[in-house]
Amino acid sequence: MRAYLTVWRLPSAPVLLLSGFAGRLPSAMVPLALLLMVQQQTGSYAVAGLASATLGIASAVMAPVLGRLADRRGPRTILLAQAAAYPLLLALLVAVVLGGAPTLAVIAASGLAGTATPLVSGTVRALWSRVDVRVRPTAFALDATATELVFVVGPSLVAVLAVLATPALALGLAAALGVGGALGIATSRTTRAYVPVAGPRSGLFSTVLSPGMPRLLLSGSALMLGFGALEVAIPAFADETGSPGMSGVLLAVWSLGSVVGGLWFGARVLSISLPRQYRLLLLGVTIGLAPLAWISSPWALGVLLFLGGTAIAPTLTVQNTLVGAMAPEHATTEAFTWLSTIAVGASAIGAAVGGGLIEGPFGVSGSLALAAAGAAGAVAITLVPGRRRDVPARGPRQPIAA
CATH class of the missing domain: 1.20.1250.20 (MFS general substrate transporter like domains)
Structure with missing residues (x-):
């Protein structure tokens, strides 16, 4: 327990842990909520699965590009921009689906929402990699444990909201959590003090x-x-x-x-x-x-x-x-x-x-x-x-x- 208290007392550690947890919840909530919402609206698991997969792929493809920008210019600007764009694009996605738009429009809106997924996980881990080497493994252990909890809490929240209300409400909650997590990390003292490390220009896969x-x-x-x-x-x-x-x-x-x-x-x-x-x-x-x-x-x-x-x-x-x-x-x-x-x-x-x-x-x-x-x-x-x-x-x- 003493090891965890040492990490918790690091400057901005509570913000990184709590905001990182909140900011990661959308990754476990949005694909499932989108799947349920599209299936309910269209009656097709095929279309629902395609929309959910498109969102995940778009997020995965965009992440390294944004990660490279964060390394060169700092993550703060990227997180702030995503905090503004993410809820708007999720709202657009909900409107497109509930409005009965064609499948192509649903897929396109899913892809757009995926590209705006806040760069929380990569940013938090990069910041943890800068802590003292003596406490770094414990910090990463807390981070990994929090990530596991995300995939317990996230789907559970979606399941409850889908039963009691609608999957669209789960998407709204995910948007709020994503914005809160991104803003918490972006405005933390650690992120504001982040100084990019100069390095040579390199290829895409270097x-x-x-x-x-x-x-x-x-x-x-x-x-x-x-x-x-x-x-x-x-x-x-x-x-x-x-x-x-x-x-x-x-x-x-x-x-x-x-x-x-x-x-x-x-x-x-x-x-x-x-x-x-x-x-x-x-x-x-x-x-x-x-x-x-x-x-x-x-x-x-x-x-x-x-x-x-x-x-x-x-x-x-x-x-x-x-x-x-x-x-x-x-x-x-x-x-x-x-x-x-x-x-x-x-x-x-x-x-x-x-x-x-x-x-x-x-x-x-x-x-x-x-x-x-x-x-x-x-x-x-x-x-x-x-x-x-x-x-x-x-x-x-x-x-x-x-």
Whole structure:
């Protein structure tokens, strides 16, 4: 607990944690709320899924571009601009959908809203990478734990509002949370004191190709592909076993295990090198996912999801720490946005392939096996030799400004 208090007492840390949590909630709320709203309005899951996917893809593609701008000019202007544009474009999206506009207009409006998604996650992680190296792992652990909570709280809020009112209200709440989070971070002392690090002009993929980054991003992609398959398999498993109402509970239990594991891990001080920690934690995730394909009871699945989930937030904590250490100092925000972008894409692919396996002869077990295979692939990728970047125990980055 003392480690967490140390982080909490850092200048602007409460703002980064609380505003970062609020600003990330739209990423877990808007796709689901949009899916429900479009399906209710059009009666088509195909159109609804296309609109939700377009929003996610637009956000993922735009993030590295905005991350590069944030590294060069500071994130404050970008966050303020997005705080102004985001609610307007979400309002336009709601108007287009509820107004019965053609499918093409719905897709276009979804894409526009996605491009304005506040650059909260990449900014917060980039700022955490500037804290004292002694507390940086704990800060990233808190960040990873908060991210896991986002995907528990966000869908729950959408579900409640969709039942009691309308999915459009959930989009309105998401807009307010996104604006609040972006403004909180943009106006914090840390962001106002942010000084960009000068660096050479470089190509579009130069940050991705920095020493160590390709393997890290590829392993993260394999892991997220597995998670995407699992997120589809869990509701299908609950439905197949005659307990469709358990799907939300099982997903929440999985995330709760990650939260518990993240809080435990963040308070530990380990002497093992970060790459080795990452490899061992990925192995732990793989071991946790391996038996799921042979489970037939939702209660047994819930227990295993909780236990296996305890390795997820620690894995993401070390992953973020490695990105902060490997990325060029003048491109930290961009590096974190690339991590998010690749994770979104890989998760979407995993969900699509997992859904195909569920509909095919392999059934739900096939999708659960794919989840374990993705994690195992991530472990294998970390074993591939590659260029390394030596990172000192205490890097040249400055602590968060007072």
